[in-house]
Amino acid sequence: MVDSVLSVFQGSRQESVLFRSRWLLVAMLGIVLLILLRDTLPDWATTPPDSWTGNLPLPFLVFGDGFLPTLSIKASSVAGWFNDIVHFLRNHEIFDLFTFRDVTRGVAGLIVWPLNFSEDLLISGFSDWGIPPIPWVITAALAGILGWYLGGWGLGLLAGSCIVYFAVFGKWKLAMTTLSLVLVTAPIAIFLGLLLGIFAINWRLFEKALWPILNLMQSLPHFGYLIPIVVFVGLGHKAGAIATILFALPPMAKITILGLRSVSEEVLEAGVMAGCTSQQMLWRVRIPAARPTLMVGVNQVIMQCLAMVVISAFIGARGLGIDLLFRLQTLQLGRALESGIAIVLMAVALDRLSQALSEKEPVRKPEGRFWTVHPHMTAAGLAVVVGGVLAYLVPEAAALPREMTVTFAPQWDVLIKAIVSALFEPLSFIRDYMPPYVLIPIRGFFEQLPWTVFLGAVTLAGWLLGGWRLAAPSAAYIGFIVLSGWWTAAMVTTYLVFVAVVICVIFGFPIGVWASRRDGRTRAVAFLCDTLQTFPSFIYLIPVIMLFQVGTISQIMAIVVYASIPVVRYTYVGLRAVPHDIVEAAISSGCTPSQILWKVRMPLAFPEIMLGLNQTIMFGLFMVMIAGFIGGNYDLAREIFKAKAQNDAGLGLLLALCVAFLGLTADRLILAWANRRKAQLGLA
């Protein structure tokens, strides 16, 4: 096996020189051709003219006097068509009784009940019954005990001290509001995702229909959820909760399908042979046996929920997110940093807790008295009693009064000022030279990129990599953007992501290579990546605004800090995952360490690294939208913020779909390439 792989490799080395020069030639020819073409192409072939995109023949439902609507073709823009649907859903009364929006608002209203309950419990108390909220000392102790139960003393300390931080730094109410949003939305998202997954594995057709929808939902930027929600639910806290649930649902549904499918055939047969009914098979065999995988989903849902809860501040969800948004908008960076730290602490604690939950194996119960059998329960009981008495005697233990809370915001402000002024000179290089020499030329290239050429190139790439099955959807995605009427904005977004991704690779790739060389480095970088990845994306705006204020460079830098993680991670993972016997074969062939890296590890790891690039592009597209409010380019992000401000749901959804389709195109092409390459290398 080693021999065959090595021989593939020697073959591919000669081939790859050819390969490389051939592709380089093609790429250079393409660019030259493009520049020539651009000036010879008619205007309509460069930028889709408004006279087209504004007058597309689209089918509209017209409600006349009859009961059934009639279909008529009218000239309209895609955004107009979307808005017509939104308008219909908002205003048309089904059976003259209620509109679709009434339904969505009614359903959304149900979320208020658990939300109020958890907020009463944690923050305000049940005033109707005169029950006070849980004293913060008890909350802290219980969080600590939960951490201790799930992952030992260290985790207990982490969880407990997070809660203490919230109380001591005066973030109690904000943090508990955010936490209760997560505590309410995550279980609902998990439940719904599980349900979808269960339906999917029982009905093939349902799964076939569901999968592309989930893919689309996962590439839709956050605002693609927020803007329609504003129309159908309204602004505010519960709207944020609904958006969060919808946002966190797809990964759970996907992981449920994969997990339930991955249960070993024998275990299922054992269930059948025991005489299980189909219900027993599901609840007593399949789901428990898939528990480890499902728990990975639970972890993801919790982290997605937290990220979305923070971003939902844009549509009026309360909590740490809106505090952070307000502080950033008013440039109170010290305060913003403290809110940011609170969010980060919550993220790290929730991540570690849910990971510990997923890794926790059932353990044999010791025998003896109640407290030896159930030490955690005993501790929790004790904490409640002692904390309760303490809170009764000392009011500060129930709720820390404002004057006892601490803030280091002034000190942070001083520190930030110092850092900014210290970095002002070194960074002036970027500020002064990047726009004229890098950004503006690249931007010009993308802005003037003829849509015909782009569409043709994508279709051709799809056809080469996967035949018409790949070419058709890729062409459809790009075609949609062409017809949407937002071609230039989409290209500006592409340019921003492109520049950011190139910078990500320039920095991330060497870090990944460096990290792969020694175990210690890998561990350190892995820890860093794991931790950074748990931070909600919004957090990354804080350092960027600190260092670059607002503008294009900030928008790009925000993407860079957020989207570098996958490049780094996939690079060291890919390099380290190269089969050991192949490396040993290379060593015994007399390769030097650098030859092993460049001639053995790198070619074999390259498909994996490309998957990292793919992730970076997806992350980049998410972040380019969030960072839109500090950017100020004529890109999809600014337009989507405008659409949100004008409550233009149709346009908002359309722009979000443009982003999703850019992402899906890149995703499908890169995935196809990486899978094909892996198959060629015998790694798939």
Next chain:
Amino acid sequence: MAEPVILCRGLWKVFGPEPAEFLARHGSNPSSEDFQETGHIGAVQDANLDVQPGEILVIMGLSGSGKSTVVRCLSRLVEPTAGQVLFQGTDLLKATDKELIEIRRHKMGMVFQNFALLPHRTVIDNVAFPLEVQGVDRAKRHDRASEIIELVGLKGREGYYPRELSGGQQQRVGISRSLAVEPDVWFLDEPFSALDPLIRREMQDEFLRLQNLLHKTIIFITHDFDEAIRLADRIAIMYEGRIVQLGTAEELVTKPATDYVRAFTRGIPKAKLLTVASVMGPPEEGQGDGPTVKDDQLIGDVAGLVIGQDKPVAVMDTSGTLVGSLTRGQVVDVLFTDGS
């Protein structure tokens, strides 16, 4: 002969598109060319089997020979494409889902190659699982489970989780679970193949000990001919989906039906398989004195004695009548030829 517990006739399992239609198109007996032409796979082809009460029937074959599929057809874990399976006289293939669940809950037990324990349940809850799904109450099913756990020698491990046990112990749990409902028929699908050779041997002994106590009707799958010889009353050899021969170990060795069976049995130490009766010649005159051997002894057990004699040794049956003679040459043949 008693009524067979399981009887299967003309059993087919074809994988591929429209398997039933494929079978019908080729007159219910497609040739290997027919299979190749359309890319169908004949996992089981025209299998005929009868399993007698209380016997251990071993189905043996290499991987891909269809042995696992046969046993899954017999329990209808896999839906046969054609044929008939009678389980205690009732047509299993006509049973409704509900009836099947009842049959599996009370009459069948199965042990799996990779144990197939439920990782989130303790030993006792794994063993009690088949009773639990029937709705047997907790105290009762735990009593029954403890009984079997003690029987297989795992007493004291009731509260353990599968991951805390060794492979051999895990398979003891698998065995206990399959016996929890006191099944009439016991299916074992390569139960010891995933274990180390030493443990495997120990588990085979354990299995024989249990069978001496329980007298189940057993269908045992293995790819290991030594294991088959140790355990089987009868052996069915499968090759490319077909049962090529069904008989006792001795029959397989002395009268192989095909070259495949012959090649398969070639490496087997025959001295431990063949009886004196199957090797001896006719009785010779004047064999009154000297040592004698019994006709049902194994050659391996008498070899030392016979080789030490110059003259043929007299063979007696159980009643002490002279039935034949055994020469040194005959014994040496068995010991040193590889049967080709």
